[in-house]
Amino acid sequence: MTGFPQHPNYVGLNRPLGEEYDLADLVIEGEVPAEVEGCFFRAVPDPAFPPFMEDAGAILSGDGMISAIRFADGKASFSIRYVETERHRAEAAAGEALFGKYRNPFTDKPGAAGLDRTVANTTPIWHAGRLLLAKEDGRPYRVDPHSLETLGSYDFGGKLKSQTVTAHARIDPESGELFMFGYEADGLASTKLAYFIVDREGNLTREQWFDAPYCSMMHDFAITENYVLFPIYPTSCDLDRLKAEGEHWVHHPDVDSWLGVMPRYGDVSELRWFRGPKGVSCYHMMGAFEDGQGRIHFDQCLSDSNAFPFIREASGIALQQWELNGRLARWTVDYAGGPDAVAETVIGPPGDFPIIPAARQGRSYDHGWMLTMNPEMRGPPVVGGPVGAMFNMLLRLDFAGGPPQALALPPAHSINEPVHVPAARADHEGWLIAVVDRQTGPDDFAHECWIIDAGNVAAGPVARVHIPHRLRPQVHGWWVSAAQLAAAA
Numbered sequence: 001m002t003g004f005p006q007h008p009n010y011v012g013l014n015r016p017l018g019e020e021y022d023l024a025d026l027v028i029e030g031e032v033p034a035e036v037e038g039c040f041f042r043a044v045p046d047p048a049f050p051p052f053m054e055d056a057g058a059i060l061s062g063d064g065m066i067s068a069i070r071f072a073d074g075k076a077s078f079s080i081r082y083v084e085t086e087r088h089r090a091e092a093a094a095g096e097a098l099f100g101k102y103r104n105p106f107t108d109k110p111g112a113a114g115l116d117r118t119v120a121n122t123t124p125i126w127h128a129g130r131l132l133l134a135k136e137d138g139r140p141y142r143v144d145p146h147s148l149e150t151l152g153s154y155d156f157g158g159k160l161k162s163q164t165v166t167a168h169a170r171i172d173p174e175s176g177e178l179f180m181f182g183y184e185a186d187g188l189a190s191t192k193l194a195y196f197i198v199d200r201e202g203n204l205t206r207e208q209w210f211d212a213p214y215c216s217m218m219h220d221f222a223i224t225e226n227y228v229l230f231p232i233y234p235t236s237c238d239l240d241r242l243k244a245e246g247e248h249w250v251h252h253p254d255v256d257s258w259l260g261v262m263p264r265y266g267d268v269s270e271l272r273w274f275r276g277p278k279g280v281s282c283y284h285m286m287g288a289f290e291d292g293q294g295r296i297h298f299d300q301c302l303s304d305s306n307a308f309p310f311i312r313e314a315s316g317i318a319l320q321q322w323e324l325n326g327r328l329a330r331w332t333v334d335y336a337g338g339p340d341a342v343a344e345t346v347i348g349p350p351g352d353f354p355i356i357p358a359a360r361q362g363r364s365y366d367h368g369w370m371l372t373m374n375p376e377m378r379g380p381p382v383v384g385g386p387v388g389a390m391f392n393m394l395l396r397l398d399f400a401g402g403p404p405q406a407l408a409l410p411p412a413h414s415i416n417e418p419v420h421v422p423a424a425r426a427d428h429e430g431w432l433i434a435v436v437d438r439q440t441g442p443d444d445f446a447h448e449c450w451i452i453d454a455g456n457v458a459a460g461p462v463a464r465v466h467i468p469h470r471l472r473p474q475v476h477g478w479w480v481s482a483a484q485l486a487a488a489a
């Protein structure tokens with residue numbers, strides 16, 4: 001891939017690769033556990049064409065690629081393909097980039113007019129036998145889970161009204177329902193939010209719209225057994241700024257955050273808004289649940305400002321990454337009574353990519369996993385991703401009073417978001433699977449897929465799958481078991 005500028009978005013681990021390929025019979029050190037039968041789908045942004053204008057936010061606009069690491073009979077294989085979005089196809093036909101700045105169509109070339117701008121590069125979501133590639137700026141694309149062929153933009157059989165669907169969906173483990181939302185649901189800088197429910201067969205059964213307190217970057221949300229929770233953080237969009245070819249997002253340190261709560265099968269008129277601290281920001285929630293006293297707890301990887309350096313820079317915020325006061329924060333509210341503000345408790349360290357077992361979604365959990373920076377690491381982290389530094393430590397947090405466990409990666413290593421694979425045995429916590437990068441030279445990297453005992457992360461991987469090809473950083477992944485794949489065949 002040539003012609004890309006010498007900018008952090010395009011060098012080192014972030015260097016565009018732009019290759020579709022398949023690798024069979026990967027070399028494995030150790031033994032793949034019997035339960036690891038299925039596919040680890042990963043969303044990998046990878047810009048196919050060099051940008052034609054300066055855009056710090058372009059790190060979020062890389063064309064979506066769908067990668068599959070398949071495990072069968074103790075063996076592993078690897079595949080990766082572009083998601084053939086309308087945008088990717090148009091640029092491939094033109095042989096050049098047509099779309100300008102991140103989420104700003106006023107910067108596009110004429111050839112992009114009227115085309116779907118999404119790059120479908122954030123999360124592979126599996127539900128009702130369908131694989132969807134989602135990004136919050138548009139509707140998802142459906143991809144064949146076996147061939148990785150793109151089947152087209154997906155609107156739930158014509159039922160979806162929202163123009164956007166976020167990349168973070170929540171599936172109720174008992175009902176099998178998929179809970180989703182979209183923001184800027186009717187266009188750029190809009191305050192309109194769409195909240196919708198898809199039943200276990202994949203039918204969109206209900207879509208409701210309401211207004212957020214302001215247009216906010218709402219990357220993720222949460223459900224409990226009876227409620228749905230919409231967090232609002234003051235990273236906001238302004239239409240006039242877009243028209244002036246400015247940035248989509250600016251962060252506002254002096255503006256309140258909010259948590260909207262409503263019964264999950266209720267009407268949006270039942271939304272209650274709880275005020276949170278000013279200026280905070282979060283990308284991902286670990287989970288949410290109700291306790292025996294009727295209180296709702298909402299656990300999130302919170303920081304005092306937006307975690308993306310290019311958004312802080314566009315906002316005139318001079319804070320460095322280590323000055324953000326990152327923490328795993330629990331906001332507690334009482335929907336039926338109590339004050340109109342959240343009560344915050346710190347329950348974990350700074351970090352991101354929080355995970356709980358899928359079976360605990362919306363329920364209380366006594367442990368979870370997340371990625372962080374090793375505070376005792378000697379030497380710099382691996383440079384890459386949207387923050388400019390990759391995580392180098394995996395944590396298992398125990399919320400039942402036990403000590404945390406950590407898997408500290410060696411120097412020059414980084415770890416991408418793991419997926420959790422449940423175990424067959426009730427007394428085993430299952431497995432975490434993650435791609436690990438190792439920097440071997442100024443612009444050289446080696447990659448492995450590690451399988452880790454989820455209840456004993458400090459022991460390191462039980463199996464290491466070598467991937468003999470350069471990889472770009474992944475955003476999110478999804479584990480789909482062999483049984484789920486077979487049922488969808």
Ligand SMILES: [Fe+2]
Nearest residue numbers: 219283284476
């Ligand atoms: Fe995300």
